Amino acid sequence: MRIGYPCVNESLDCSSSSTFRLASYSAERVETAVANNLACLRRILEYNVAHELRFFRISSGIVPFGSHPINTFPWQTRFAAEFRAIGDYIRAENLRVSLHPDQFVVLNSPNPDIVQRSIAELEYQGAMLDLMGLDSTAKLQIHVGGLYGDREVALARFIATYQTLPEAVRRRLVIENDDRLFSLQDCLRVHEAVGIPILFDNFHHECLNHGEPMAAALRLAAATWHPERDGVMLMDYSSQQLGERKGKHTSTIEEDRFREFLSHLHGLDVDIMLEIKDKEASACRAVSVLRELQLVAAEATSDL
Numbered sequence: 001m002r003i004g005y006p007c008v009n010e011s012l013d014c015s016s017s018s019t020f021r022l023a024s025y026s027a028e029r030v031e032t033a034v035a036n037n038l039a040c041l042r043r044i045l046e047y048n049v050a051h052e053l054r055f056f057r058i059s060s061g062i063v064p065f066g067s068h069p070i071n072t073f074p075w076q077t078r079f080a081a082e083f084r085a086i087g088d089y090i091r092a093e094n095l096r097v098s099l100h101p102d103q104f105v106v107l108n109s110p111n112p113d114i115v116q117r118s119i120a121e122l123e124y125q126g127a128m129l130d131l132m133g134l135d136s137t138a139k140l141q142i143h144v145g146g147l148y149g150d151r152e153v154a155l156a157r158f159i160a161t162y163q164t165l166p167e168a169v170r171r172r173l174v175i176e177n178d179d180r181l182f183s184l185q186d187c188l189r190v191h192e193a194v195g196i197p198i199l200f201d202n203f204h205h206e207c208l209n210h211g212e213p214m215a216a217a218l219r220l221a222a223a224t225w226h227p228e229r230d231g232v233m234l235m236d237y238s239s240q241q242l243g244e245r246k247g248k249h250t251s252t253i254e255e256d257r258f259r260e261f262l263s264h265l266h267g268l269d270v271d272i273m274l275e276i277k278d279k280e281a282s283a284c285r286a287v288s289v290l291r292e293l294q295l296v297a298a299e300a301t302s303d304l
Contacts, residue, residue, distance in 0.1 A: 001295045002096050002271040004055025005283040009047055014040035017061030022070065030064055030073040037062045038082045045089060052287045052296060053280060055096045055234075055271045060125060067117070067124035080131060087132025096271050097134065098234060099125045100141045108145035108158035115161055122169045129172065136171040137231030141199050144175055144182040144190065155186060159193045174199045174234065177221075179207035179247045184217055191224045198224045202261060203238040203275070207247050215264040222268055233268075237261065238275040249275055253282035255289055262293065 007017065016037045020029050041058065048056055065071040090097055105118040122140055129138045147154050162170070175191075176199045177184040184205055187198045200221035202214065212220065222233045239257050241248040253276055276282040290296045
C-alpha cells in the first residue's frame with residue numbers, strides 16, 4: 001500500500017508547474033519553464049522517497065500550454081532524456097504516479113470543441129507518462145463530466161467519446177465517482193460498457209451514494225481494475241472539514257478517522273492519494289499509521 005499527495009510539496013522551495021501568461025508565450029519561456037518544472041519534480045520525488053511517500057500526483061502544468069495550439073516547441077524531443085531519467089527513478093524506487101487533468105477536461109460535453117480540447121489535453125498528459133517509459137499502471141484520472149439535464153444521455157455520450165480515444169489514452173484513463181453528479185453506481189455502468197477502471201473516492205461516496213457500505217463500495221470499485229494492466233486500485237481519501245459546507249475537504253488528516261477507514265479494507269490492497277490541504281504533512285502522518293498497522297508498501301524495486 002502506497003500513500004501519496006497531489007502536485008505541490010509545501011516543504012520545498014520550488015514549483016513543478018511554473019508558467020507564464022499566454023500573451024507572453026515564447027519558445028524560450030517554454031524551454032526554461034519545463035526545465036525548472038522537471039528539476040523540481042525530481043526534487044519532490046526524492047523528498048517523497050526519503051519520507052516513504054511512494055505515490056504522487058504529477059502536476060498537469062509541467063509543460064506550459066502543453067495541449068494548446070500555440071505551443072509548437074518540440075518539448076518531447078528536447079526533454080526526452082530528462083523525462084526518461086525521471087521515469088527510471090520512479091521505477092527504481094517503486095513509486096506510483098498519476099495525473100488529474102483540470103476540470104475543463106469534459107469528455108461528455110455536448111460541445112464538440114470542448115471534447116476535442118479535452119482529448120488534446122489527455123494526449124499531452126499521457127505523452128509525458130509515455131516519455132517517462134511508464135506502463136499503464138500510471139493513470140490519468142477524470143470525472144464523468146456534466147449532467148446537461150439528462151443523466152442517461154450524458155452517460156451515453158461519455159461512453160461514445162471514450163470509444164473514439166486513442167489507445168495511448170484509453171489504457172491510462174480512469175474515472176472517479178464524484179460528490180454531486182455521478183455516483184459509484186453511475187461509474188459502474190460506464191465500466192460495464194467500456195471496461196474503464198473506477199478510481200474510488202471515499203469522501204465523494206460519503207456525499208453521494210446508493211446505500212452501499214464503505215467496505216462493499218471499495219470492493220465494487222476494486223473489481224474494475226485488472227491487476228496486470230492497471231495495477232492495484234488507486235483511490236482518493238479525505239474527510240469532511242467540521243463546520244464547513246458538505247463536501248469541504250479537511251485541512252489536515254484526522255488519524256482516528258483514517259484508521260476507521262482502513263478497517264473497511266479487510267486486506268484489500270490500494271494506493272491512497274490524500275486530498276488534504278496540508279499535503280505531505282498529512283501524508284507523512286498517514287504513513288506512520290500504516291507503519292503502525294504494518295501496511296506500508298515494500299521498498300523493493302518493481303516493474304511499474
